[in-house]
Amino acid sequence: MTENNKRLQYEELSLLISMFNDNEFKWVGDPNQLEHWKSALDKFMLTHDVSGLEVSPFRFQILLDMGENWFNVFLPCRYPEARPECYFSSDTATKQMWTEINQEIEKKLNEICDNGWYRLSHVKSFLQQPVINETSELSQFNKKSDYSFKICRILIWTHHLLSLEKRKCVCRWANELGIWGFSKPGYPGIIIVEGLYDNVQGYISRLKSLKWQAITIRSEESEVIYNSPLHNHGEFVKIRLGRINPGVSEFENMSEISSKMKEAGLEEMFLSAMKINKNKTNH
CATH class of the missing domain: 3.30.70.100 (Alpha-Beta Plaits)
Structure with missing residues (x-):
């Protein structure tokens, strides 16, 4: 990976973190990975210098606005040049809803590719509305189903x-x-x-x-x-x-x-x- 690619990756991650509060953004990994990722991002956000920073795959979740509904993200080392792995998960969604929303994510991932570079900073705008509509209906259903x-x-x-x-x-x-x-x-x-x-x-x-x-x-x-x-x-x-x-x-x-x-x-x-x-x- 070139220094320019590395800079783009860290800039994108910094932007994502700034878009969501602590309750909405959650790193996913073992304690050593979490410490490494946080340390690297903190250093970049202070210095805007990527020299000496390692390139590693990043994994995190973004909480959507309804209950325990998450947008899960895996950024490969070559992101934003390489396509990210993204999927929806939920403790309340039905299997059909889970499938439909993940199909929508797959479709939208193709749309956020800008001249060969992926921009996950657009994630909130393209995910929020369809997930809110679906899960709001599900939430109302669960309230009527005696918590089964x-x-x-x-x-x-x-x-x-x-x-x-x-x-x-x-x-x-x-x-x-x-x-x-x-x-x-x-x-x-x-x-x-x-x-x-x-x-x-x-x-x-x-x-x-x-x-x-x-x-x-x-x-x-x-x-x-x-x-x-x-x-x-x-x-x-x-x-x-x-x-x-x-x-x-x-x-x-x-x-x-x-x-x-x-x-x-x-x-x-x-x-x-x-x-x-x-x-x-x-x-």
């Missing part, structure tokens, strides 16, 4: 899970979509997650978009929770097991996964999905 929502849990089997990039995606996407779970790298790869139905379905879609030798859903369960506020849905996630923040925990072997599923009261789901005879495990 659907929880879903799935067990995914893959031929293998070795790629560090895939393992990062497994963990990162769970965190972004607010779902809990476990995974086991190696042969085979096992991924078990639980959360709001639409978020879990979105997670499945993302995983299937990656290249696998073989991937299949071995088990899927869902249940509707009535008369409880949506923001309390985490209390009904069985494989959460006391963990406060969403995300996927990696375990080295199948016995650890089995133990966690037994602790969550989901041993039968695990054994059936893995085609393990319970009587044999007791010998």
